[in-house]
Amino acid sequence: MILDHKKYDLFGKTLIQKMVLKPPFKFTFPVTDNACFIYILEGEMQYQVDDEQIDISNKHSLFLNCINSGKQISNSNSSNNNELVVVNFHPSILKKIYDKELPLLLQSPKNKISNKSIERINNDFLIQKYVEGLLFYFDNPSLVNEDILILKLKEIVILLLQTQNVEAIQVILSQLFSQTTYTFKQIIEAHLFSQLSIEELAEQNNLSVSSFKREFAKLYNDTPANYIKTKKLEKAAELLSVSDERITDIAFNCGFNNVSNFTRSFNEKYNISPTKYRLSKNDK
Template identity: 30%
Template sequence: MKQVTIPNDILTNTQDINLVHYQSEINLNKSKVAFSQYVFSFLIEGQKQIHNTDGLLSIDSNEFTLITNPVCLMTEKKGQDSNRYRSCLLTFNDKILHDFKQKYQIKQPPSPTELCKNVLKFKYDNYTRNFRASLEMLPNQHLSQEILTIKFQEIMLYLVQKEPRLLDSFLSQHHSNLETQFRYSVENNVYSNLSLEELAFLCNMSVSTFKRYFTKFYSTSPHKWMANQRMDKATELLSQDKRPSEIFVMLGYKTLSNFTRAYKNHFGALPSHLSSERSLANE
């Protein structure tokens, strides 16, 4: 599927800060999406799943997000009642963020001990629902940068007070070196049902570059390492009296037969064999 860049592929004239009224009447599954700016996504109708280097994040119409990373795989599902997906997107660049920090003298938080999450998720409350409604009333085009900047400052000031821990991680923009970020991305998606191409996309790399770095950091191939991790986890779960049918999805396999075949290729026995041995031992 073709990659979509937000907001560039939606708006004809992208500025420092932009408002997009987005609506779709089709479901999208793991579409490749790139972001040229930071994005507040205020979900109105439907559900969304964001697959990125943090793993899989599910968002419903009671939540909104701040997306801070450059790429993700996006799944959009229509609302059951309205049969459509709808959201307001407020996109902004580094200049807008810098000006906000300067104007309100936002102090740099102490260096955080953890990475800034690629997607920050917030629950709607009365204030943020009203804020979203105010965005819905604004026109999509021919809106002054001053008005949008004021709206951006409004939501940021509110969230700085309401959710200081989440906002601090974003405002400090603490990012790690390449190896740490690469390992973080891979290990958060061990049990995700992602192809090698999709995982490379989330790391913002070509497949060949991804394989090269993987071998450098893990001293083995992606396929072999992933298989070992999944089989180790499968053994752990089966030893806890879990059935193969209960665990294949959480291990990242599409079907039970795919999991059974992978397990037999790895261990030379069916996963049900271990389950049976455990049952006999407990009798």
């Protein structure tokens, strides 16, 4: 369950987040074209990607891209709350703030060591101090502005350049700027919770609408509209169970264009309203 969630946006996209999570919890990262730096302030978590599990302890961090699906953080053992800070690296924002030339960390390495997409970063004094600085701004939101957020993003780029993990981090970040060829499924998963139409999804896959629907049926044994709506509703049900977000916000975050449409669809699937569903989960 999410006990507390604060975030700051830059140029319309989430840049920095601070979350307090109550175990047991499980969070699956959506497929997106960004990377993120996760720092564990309190507690410990397990990071699962495919069949591999990585334990992340207090004051340690993880760096990963979200181009591929299957990544998940969880904690089912601890009785103490977990607290973490997340910094997102969006390629469009990085290009905008480094308008002349991307720094070394964001350029493709000459000797590419692997195609790895995750790297655990051990306790680093400078990064720890950086996170402490972020906490100051979460405690003093009136001081936060666009210039401060750009400065903090550039600061973490500089600090990551100085860690022992720089080569792996460079590989992960460079993937955001490479000409990646996405599979059909990756494109679908990347836009599950968006408000893109079937026509726009077909265009993303360079297919006609009829060809897109045929390919979708082959892979998912369902229609695009039904499959995507089902996934949106399942995600909404999960958020209603574990977070205190407003139902309106959950509806839009899960890709519904209005609350009445969300409520009607939720009732049809679960035979209960979103409000009553949340209450039933909180009573357990």
